[in-house]
Structure formats: C-alpha cells, structure tokens
Amino acid sequence: MICCLNPHCTQPNHATLAAVCPTCGTPLEHRLRGRYRPLKLIGRGGFGRTYFALDADRLNSRCVIKQFAPQTQGTKSFLKAVQLFEQEAVRLHELGEHPQIPTLLAYFEQNKYLYLVQQMVQGRTLHQEIAVQAAYSESSLRQLLEDLLPVLHFIHQHGVIHRDITPSNIIRRKVDQKPVLIDFGVAKQFSEAIRYEPGTRIGTEGYAPIEQLRSGQAYPSSDLYSLGATCLHLLTGCKPEDLYSPQEGRWLWQEYLQHQGRTINPGLAAVLNCMTKDLVSERYQTAQDVLDDLQRLPKLEGTVPGWVSNQSGSSLFAGLDRPPLSGPGQSAGLAMPITSLPPPAERAGPTSKPISQSGSEPASKPVLDSVPSRPVSQTPSSPQVSKPSSSSPAATPNSGTSSTQPSSSRSPNSGTPNSGVPSSGPATGGGWQLVQTLAGHQSWVTTVAFSAQQSVLVSGSLDDTLRIWNWQSGDLLHSLKGHARGVNDVAIDRRGQLLVSCGDDATIKVWSLGDGTLRHILKGHLRDVTAIAIGSSNLLSSASEDGTLKLWSLSQGTLIKTLPGSAGMLKTVALTDADQRLVSGGFDNTVRLWNAQTAQALKVFSGHTNTVNQVAVSPDGGIIASASKDRTVRLWNVATGALLHTLQGHTQEVNTVAFFPDGKRLVSGSSDGTLRLWSSQSGTLKETLWAHINPVHQVAVQTNGKLMASASADKTIKLWQWQG
Known part of the structure; x- marks a missing residue:
C-alpha cells in the first residue's frame, strides 16, 4: 500500500x-x-x-x-x-x-x-479525550499538571515558549498514558522578536492570554495561562470562552462546577486561578512555582504521585523522566533568561522560593493563602524505577547474574547514606553499597568527576553551578558560579590542579581546583558545549551542538584546531592514544574516530539506532564503549572497527558509560534509574544497582576502582563503594 x-x-x-x-x-x-x-x-x-x-x-x-x-x-x-x-x-x-x-x-x-x-505518538489528543468521556476528576487534573509542568519547565529552560497549548496539542500517549506536547509551529525563542503588526494574533482563542492576542508578546507565564485554561476545559467540559465573563472580567468556572453539584479543593482552585490571571505580573512566573504550590496540597486518596517530596523541600522536577541535559533538545544558548521577564507585583506575606536562574534572585510570586504551608512528607508506596516488562526490550540470555530490586518503601532523602534510594544489598558483605548521598544542588545534577590526586569530587548542575566536595566526609568545599546557563560536563586534569566545565552558555571555563578561581573562559563554539575531555598532555577537547569538535591548549586557554565533527549535534567526546586520536558521538547515531593532528575521520562505527549519548575508551585504548538512546551499550574494537558486544538490559535510554581502571569492567547509567555493571570481555551483566528514582545522567569511577559516583535528575550524587 x-x-x-x-x-x-x-x-x-x-x-x-x-x-x-x-x-x-x-x-x-x-x-x-x-x-x-x-x-x-x-x-x-x-x-x-x-x-x-x-x-x-x-x-x-x-x-x-x-x-x-x-x-x-x-x-x-x-x-x-x-x-x-x-x-x-x-x-x-x-x-x-x-x-x-x-x-x-x-x-x-x-x-x-x-x-x-x-x-509518531500513538494515542488520543485531550480534545478527543474530553469529547468521548466525562470531565476530568480533581485527581486526574492534578496528575496531568504534575506530568505536564516539568515539560514546560524543560522548554522554558531551553529558551522556548510554546504559545499554543490547548487540548488539541496534547496527546495522551497510548503506551504509558503520559501527555505529550506537540505542534511547535508557533513556538518562539525568548531572544526572537515577539512583537508583530497590530492585529496579529498568536495562539488559540480562549486558551491564549491577552498579551498574545493583543500584540503577540509571550512569556513563560503565557504558557502557564494556556495550560490553566486547558485544565478549566478538562475539569468542566466547557470551552474556556464559555467560562469567562467579559462584563465582570473574571472566570466563572467555579460557579459552573457548583451548578453541576461538584466541589474542588480550595488549594487547587487557587492554583488554577493564579495560572489564569489576566495580568502577567499576577500569574505564576515559572512552572516550578506551580509545582511548589501543588506540593503543599494534601494528597488525594488513591493517587500515585510522580515525585517524591523530602524534608529539605526538593523540587517536584525530581519525578521527571528526563534524558541527559547535555544532549539534543537544548537551545542555541541565545535565549533571554527568564529573570528578564516582567517581575510580578509585590505581595504581602511569605512566599515559597522558586529556583533562581543564572544565579539571580528569584522573583516573588502570588501567595496562595488556602494552600497548606507544610510540605508533603509521604513517599510513594511503589518505586518509581521502571522495570523490564513485555513492552521493553528483553535482556539477552547472558545479560545478568545479579539484580537487586528496590524495596517497596522509602524514607525521605535526608542526605545521609542509604536515604532516598533503595539499597543495593545488605549493609555488609560483597557487592556495591551506597555509602553517601550528596545533596545541595537546586536542579538536576548533570555531571560528576573524581580527582585522581585528592579526595575531591566535582559536580555540575542545571542550576548553573559547580560544587566541589570532599567525598570522604561529604563536606561541600566550594560552590562555583560562572556559567550563565546549565552546566553539561566537568573534567579534572591528571595533576588535580585544574577543573574544566562547559555549559549551555556556549562557553568552556577553566578553574583552579584548589581555590576555585576562574583562570580562562574559552569561547568559539556557536551553540551549547555538551562535552569536554582532558588528555594526558596539555590538551583539552570539546564537543558542541554546533556540530564541531575543538582542541584547546589547557594551560594557555587558546584554540588550537577545529574539527568538522559529523552531521547533526555532537553529544560526547573522548581522547585516546596520548591525545593523538579523538572519539565522538551524537545525533547521527554513529561513533567516529578522528586523527587529532590531521582532523581526518579514521573510522565510523555504525550500529546504534538512535542518538549516541556518551563514549568512553578503555585504559589500554583498545575498546570504545558507546551509550545510546536506543537503550544499549555497544563495545567496539578500535583497531578493526568490529562490534564486540551489544549490552542490553536497560529499559530506557542509556545516558552514560565509564570503564574501570582495569579495563575489564564498565558501568552504565540510564534514565531507568539504574546502574549496571558489565564485563567488557564477555559482555555479561554482573550487577544491577537500583540507584536513583530518576534518570542517571552521568557516572564516574574513582582511580582505585572501588568507588563510583552517580549524578541524577533527583538533584543528588550517590557514592557507591565496593564491599568485596
């Protein structure tokens, strides 16, 4: 056909x-x-x-x-x-x-x-859904908000405003019932011109706020208005234009519910009313603000939350199943920061503090007096880690000898060992054990690296900061602010003196690890710098969404050479053979081996069916490991280009991979929240750690091979020690 x-x-x-x-x-x-x-x-x-x-x-x-x-x-x-x-x-x-x-x-x-x-997203739009079924219940509406607000947070952090959120542009995905946001045809970068000729209308009547309909102007709060109007439609079954009185200048949706004999929690009503205020300054300014107030609402009986609250007041975005932040889906780094939006009106009374962007002071937001001020402390009754199912790729027959499943209950993550995550085994005996949880970042932790010379661990986060930790004591030594947007990768030189970071602001920064002073700012990439690698000599390599690889002098802070990279964005880079060759991967689903001197591609390793998220080279330089969105890790023979093993078992995309110092083992981390330990010689799975309740973005192995660190979207770093 x-x-x-x-x-x-x-x-x-x-x-x-x-x-x-x-x-x-x-x-x-x-x-x-x-x-x-x-x-x-x-x-x-x-x-x-x-x-x-x-x-x-x-x-x-x-x-x-x-x-x-x-x-x-x-x-x-x-x-x-x-x-x-x-x-x-x-x-x-x-x-x-x-x-x-x-x-x-x-x-x-x-x-x-x-x-x-x-x-292709199989499922029905919410418009089709509401046309064939009754209006949403309060619990269904809250679940929808908890599922969609993290998506808005994601696109807003990448500088994009959707501008046309309606029930027709949200699909309920059939396979997992998650809402998917579609139709970015009128989406805009913050930095793009958003003024249009008089009379120009951007958005859909009834769902678009007044600033869009009058002049085409749009802010993150404009998307929140449209989502709020969508919620009113789903809650009542009536289109927004039928729920608003232009004569009185107010919404009548609560009166409509009363006529139906229905009631709604006053706190949720206050959230919806704040989302749909006419004035930009009176609305929520960020999706995080909305989630903060939803978190304070009492739990509805029978609902299963998609997030875990902790005693330190962690963000509800900890429940978002998100791919690595150093990857596709990030903006060009040209967006106007959210903090440049019109500030909300000053209000009396305490306000909850939203996540600040780019190190600036967070804007105040409307106070919802009817929302309980105490945080929710309960945790889900079932783990949020995905497990293999009939719909997931099955593991190969030799794909495992040990898999420790999470317990059915968890204590709030208090930042102490074994908190907030199921243990991988008993407190004593063989295997890997959780020994420390490092908390403090205000957003997803995207990267982590050990110093080879000291008891120092460095982490980078979407909160735009670097944190330097003493991994033995768990103490925070320094917090470095320098990137204007999220940090994607960090690396420490072999002498333990220099720290290098890269981020969504298209820059690379070189720091003194000892005192945290900034030594160089390397500029040259046109888009987000997604990955960096430090060689054995005075050489630094970088990969970017602009599709290029660059080589820099680490001590001088100067550009040496630019390599053309490959088709599409690059996500990862590694150096090998005394800095003579580079390995890269990205959007074209391939791994490429380059001659660093001639800038020629020596080999192309093809086999992945989706984006390559990270590559690692074995200590002897003989094997390349590549982690991919296709849920596999592949091992390649550098000399022949042959595929040695395909490591299967993860149920979601694999974001990170690292070799152990002996080269005989490697570890992978995935959006399914697990770490998996493999034999690089046989390709068999040796152990599975149910590490985090959210995606693992990066894993690092300490030089003695007996300590690992995993960085996650739950805003923590977990330290794992071999107890054998």
Missing part, C-alpha cells in the same frame, strides 16, 4: 503499489528521500497534509510526515507559513530529545515541497 503525495489529490489513500496514483495520475513516491514510505493521509490543513509512514532505515518504525504544500504562493501569508513550518523543525530539533516531546527525524525538500518527519 502506498499513498499519493499530490496535495490536490482527492483520494490519496490506495491499496496499491502501482507506479502512478489511480485517482490523479501523479507518479507515486514509494520512498521519500529513499527511506520514508508514506502509507496513509491522516490530516490536512490550509498549508499542507500529514501522512502516516514507515521508516525503512529504522526497521520500518512508524513516523509522521508533514508536507508543506500551500494553495497559493508569493503572498505574505505564504512566506509566513514557510517561516512557521521551518520554525517547527528547528524547535523539534532542539527539544525533541525530551520523552514527552516528539523527536524530529528529518527535514528536507523534495519535488518542490518541504517535508518534516517526526516520531
């Missing part, structure tokens, strides 16, 4: 493999760009059509093709439509690594039409 791609064809769907369309006579494209097979028209609009298709290069996986084919050309409307179509591709490219945002697979022109190919 093939589908006709002529946008004017009246009957494009056919059960045929003929050369031409039996309806209009147009030659049929059996494979767009040689790989995408269009099967069925599933949607149409004024500027194009949407097709269901199969991707032949990805085992015939399902995808969606959007075709840009407007009826008229050469007009202002046409040019604007082209801009919005291209803009959607850019947004998906930047944000699509988030599990609740569709991934962009391709964007190209063929036969004078533009095509955008993206991941």
Whole structure:
C-alpha cells in the first residue's frame, strides 16, 4: 500500500503499489528521500497534509510526515507559513530529545515541497479525550499538571515558549498514558522578536492570554495561562470562552462546577486561578512555582504521585523522566533568561522560593493563602524505577547474574547514606553499597568527576553551578558560579590542579581546583558545549551542538584546531592514544574516530539506532564503549572497527558509560534509574544497582576502582563503594 503525495489529490489513500496514483495520475513516491514510505493521509490543513509512514532505515518504525504544500504562493501569508513550518523543525530539533516531546527525524525538500518527519505518538489528543468521556476528576487534573509542568519547565529552560497549548496539542500517549506536547509551529525563542503588526494574533482563542492576542508578546507565564485554561476545559467540559465573563472580567468556572453539584479543593482552585490571571505580573512566573504550590496540597486518596517530596523541600522536577541535559533538545544558548521577564507585583506575606536562574534572585510570586504551608512528607508506596516488562526490550540470555530490586518503601532523602534510594544489598558483605548521598544542588545534577590526586569530587548542575566536595566526609568545599546557563560536563586534569566545565552558555571555563578561581573562559563554539575531555598532555577537547569538535591548549586557554565533527549535534567526546586520536558521538547515531593532528575521520562505527549519548575508551585504548538512546551499550574494537558486544538490559535510554581502571569492567547509567555493571570481555551483566528514582545522567569511577559516583535528575550524587 502506498499513498499519493499530490496535495490536490482527492483520494490519496490506495491499496496499491502501482507506479502512478489511480485517482490523479501523479507518479507515486514509494520512498521519500529513499527511506520514508508514506502509507496513509491522516490530516490536512490550509498549508499542507500529514501522512502516516514507515521508516525503512529504522526497521520500518512508524513516523509522521508533514508536507508543506500551500494553495497559493508569493503572498505574505505564504512566506509566513514557510517561516512557521521551518520554525517547527528547528524547535523539534532542539527539544525533541525530551520523552514527552516528539523527536524530529528529518527535514528536507523534495519535488518542490518541504517535508518534516517526526516520531509518531500513538494515542488520543485531550480534545478527543474530553469529547468521548466525562470531565476530568480533581485527581486526574492534578496528575496531568504534575506530568505536564516539568515539560514546560524543560522548554522554558531551553529558551522556548510554546504559545499554543490547548487540548488539541496534547496527546495522551497510548503506551504509558503520559501527555505529550506537540505542534511547535508557533513556538518562539525568548531572544526572537515577539512583537508583530497590530492585529496579529498568536495562539488559540480562549486558551491564549491577552498579551498574545493583543500584540503577540509571550512569556513563560503565557504558557502557564494556556495550560490553566486547558485544565478549566478538562475539569468542566466547557470551552474556556464559555467560562469567562467579559462584563465582570473574571472566570466563572467555579460557579459552573457548583451548578453541576461538584466541589474542588480550595488549594487547587487557587492554583488554577493564579495560572489564569489576566495580568502577567499576577500569574505564576515559572512552572516550578506551580509545582511548589501543588506540593503543599494534601494528597488525594488513591493517587500515585510522580515525585517524591523530602524534608529539605526538593523540587517536584525530581519525578521527571528526563534524558541527559547535555544532549539534543537544548537551545542555541541565545535565549533571554527568564529573570528578564516582567517581575510580578509585590505581595504581602511569605512566599515559597522558586529556583533562581543564572544565579539571580528569584522573583516573588502570588501567595496562595488556602494552600497548606507544610510540605508533603509521604513517599510513594511503589518505586518509581521502571522495570523490564513485555513492552521493553528483553535482556539477552547472558545479560545478568545479579539484580537487586528496590524495596517497596522509602524514607525521605535526608542526605545521609542509604536515604532516598533503595539499597543495593545488605549493609555488609560483597557487592556495591551506597555509602553517601550528596545533596545541595537546586536542579538536576548533570555531571560528576573524581580527582585522581585528592579526595575531591566535582559536580555540575542545571542550576548553573559547580560544587566541589570532599567525598570522604561529604563536606561541600566550594560552590562555583560562572556559567550563565546549565552546566553539561566537568573534567579534572591528571595533576588535580585544574577543573574544566562547559555549559549551555556556549562557553568552556577553566578553574583552579584548589581555590576555585576562574583562570580562562574559552569561547568559539556557536551553540551549547555538551562535552569536554582532558588528555594526558596539555590538551583539552570539546564537543558542541554546533556540530564541531575543538582542541584547546589547557594551560594557555587558546584554540588550537577545529574539527568538522559529523552531521547533526555532537553529544560526547573522548581522547585516546596520548591525545593523538579523538572519539565522538551524537545525533547521527554513529561513533567516529578522528586523527587529532590531521582532523581526518579514521573510522565510523555504525550500529546504534538512535542518538549516541556518551563514549568512553578503555585504559589500554583498545575498546570504545558507546551509550545510546536506543537503550544499549555497544563495545567496539578500535583497531578493526568490529562490534564486540551489544549490552542490553536497560529499559530506557542509556545516558552514560565509564570503564574501570582495569579495563575489564564498565558501568552504565540510564534514565531507568539504574546502574549496571558489565564485563567488557564477555559482555555479561554482573550487577544491577537500583540507584536513583530518576534518570542517571552521568557516572564516574574513582582511580582505585572501588568507588563510583552517580549524578541524577533527583538533584543528588550517590557514592557507591565496593564491599568485596
């Protein structure tokens, strides 16, 4: 079966493999760009059509093709439509690594039409959902907010405002019932011009706030308004325009519920009212603010929270199942910081403190007097770590000899050993044991590194800071602020004197590890710097979303050479063979070996079916390990290019991998919250640690091979010691 791609064809769907369309006579494209097979028209609009298709290069996986084919050309409307179509591709490219945002697979022109190919999300939109079922209950609405607010937090931190959040642009994914945010066609970077000609309307009537409808201006709080209006629609079953009185200038949704004989928790009502205030200054300013107030609400009986509250008041974003932050889905680093938005009106009384951005003072937000001030202290009755199921890739027969499952109950994470995470085994005996939990970062911990010379551990976070710890005592030695946006990677030189960090602000910073002074700021990359590696000599390498690799003099802070990298964004880099060769990986699903002197690609290791998140080289330089979004780790022979082993067992994407000093073992960390210990010689799984309740972003091994550190989205670093 093939589908006709002529946008004017009246009957494009056919059960045929003929050369031409039996309806209009147009030659049929059996494979767009040689790989995408269009099967069925599933949607149409004024500027194009949407097709269901199969991707032949990805085992015939399902995808969606959007075709840009407007009826008229050469007009202002046409040019604007082209801009919005291209803009959607850019947004998906930047944000699509988030599990609740569709991934962009391709964007190209063929036969004078533009095509955008993206991941297919199977399920129903919330608009379809509300049309066939009763209005949402209070518990269902709260769960939706807890699932969607972290997505808004993610896109806002990457400098993007969606600007069209409606029930039609949220799909309830069939496989896990998670809401997925779609249609970034009118999304904007903060730094892009957001003023339009008078009369221009951006967004959907009823869901868009007044600032968008009047002048096209938009802020993070604008998205929160639209989400709030969407919630009112789902809660009442009525469209927002029918719930607002323009004469009185207020919402009537609570009166509508009363007429239905329904009540709602006053605290939740206050949250929804604050989200949908007319004035920007009176609304919540960040998604974190909303989640902070939701956290204070009493738990509803029978609900299973997607987050864990702790005694130190941790962010609700700890429950977000998020891919590594040093990866695709990050913005170009040009966004206006959220702190530059109009400040909210001053209000009397205490306010909860939101996460501050870029080290600035957090803005105050509206006080909800009806929301209980005490934090919720209970924890989920079941672990939040995903386990292998029939829908997950099965482990190979030799994929494990030891897997310690989490206990059914957990104590709040107080920052003490064995707190907030299930133990990997008994307090004594063999195996890896949790010995320390380091807490203090205000957002996801994205990276961690040991010093080879001292009892020092360095961590980096999305809170824009670096923290230097004494890992033996657990004491915080220094907190370094220098990056304007999130930190993606850190590295320490072999002498233990220099610390290097990189981040979303497109810079690399070189620090003195002893006193925390900033020695160099390396600029040259055009986008986020995603990874760095320090060689055995005075050499520093960096990888960036701009698709390039760069070599720097670590002592001088000067650029030596730029390598072209590969197609798409780069996520990881490693040095090997006395700094003569580099290894890189990224969006093109390959691992590449480079000659550092000639900038020539020596080998391309192909086999992964999705993004390569991190690479590591064995101490003897003979093996490359690559961790991928395809849920596998692959081991490659550097000399021959052969694939040695495919390590399977993780149930979600693998974000990080590291060799032990003996080269015979390696450890991987995943968004499923686990650490897995493998034999690099046989490829067998030796031990599984249920390490974190959230994604593990990076793992590091200390030089003696008996201590590991794992960095996670739960804002903690866990230290693991071998007890054998």
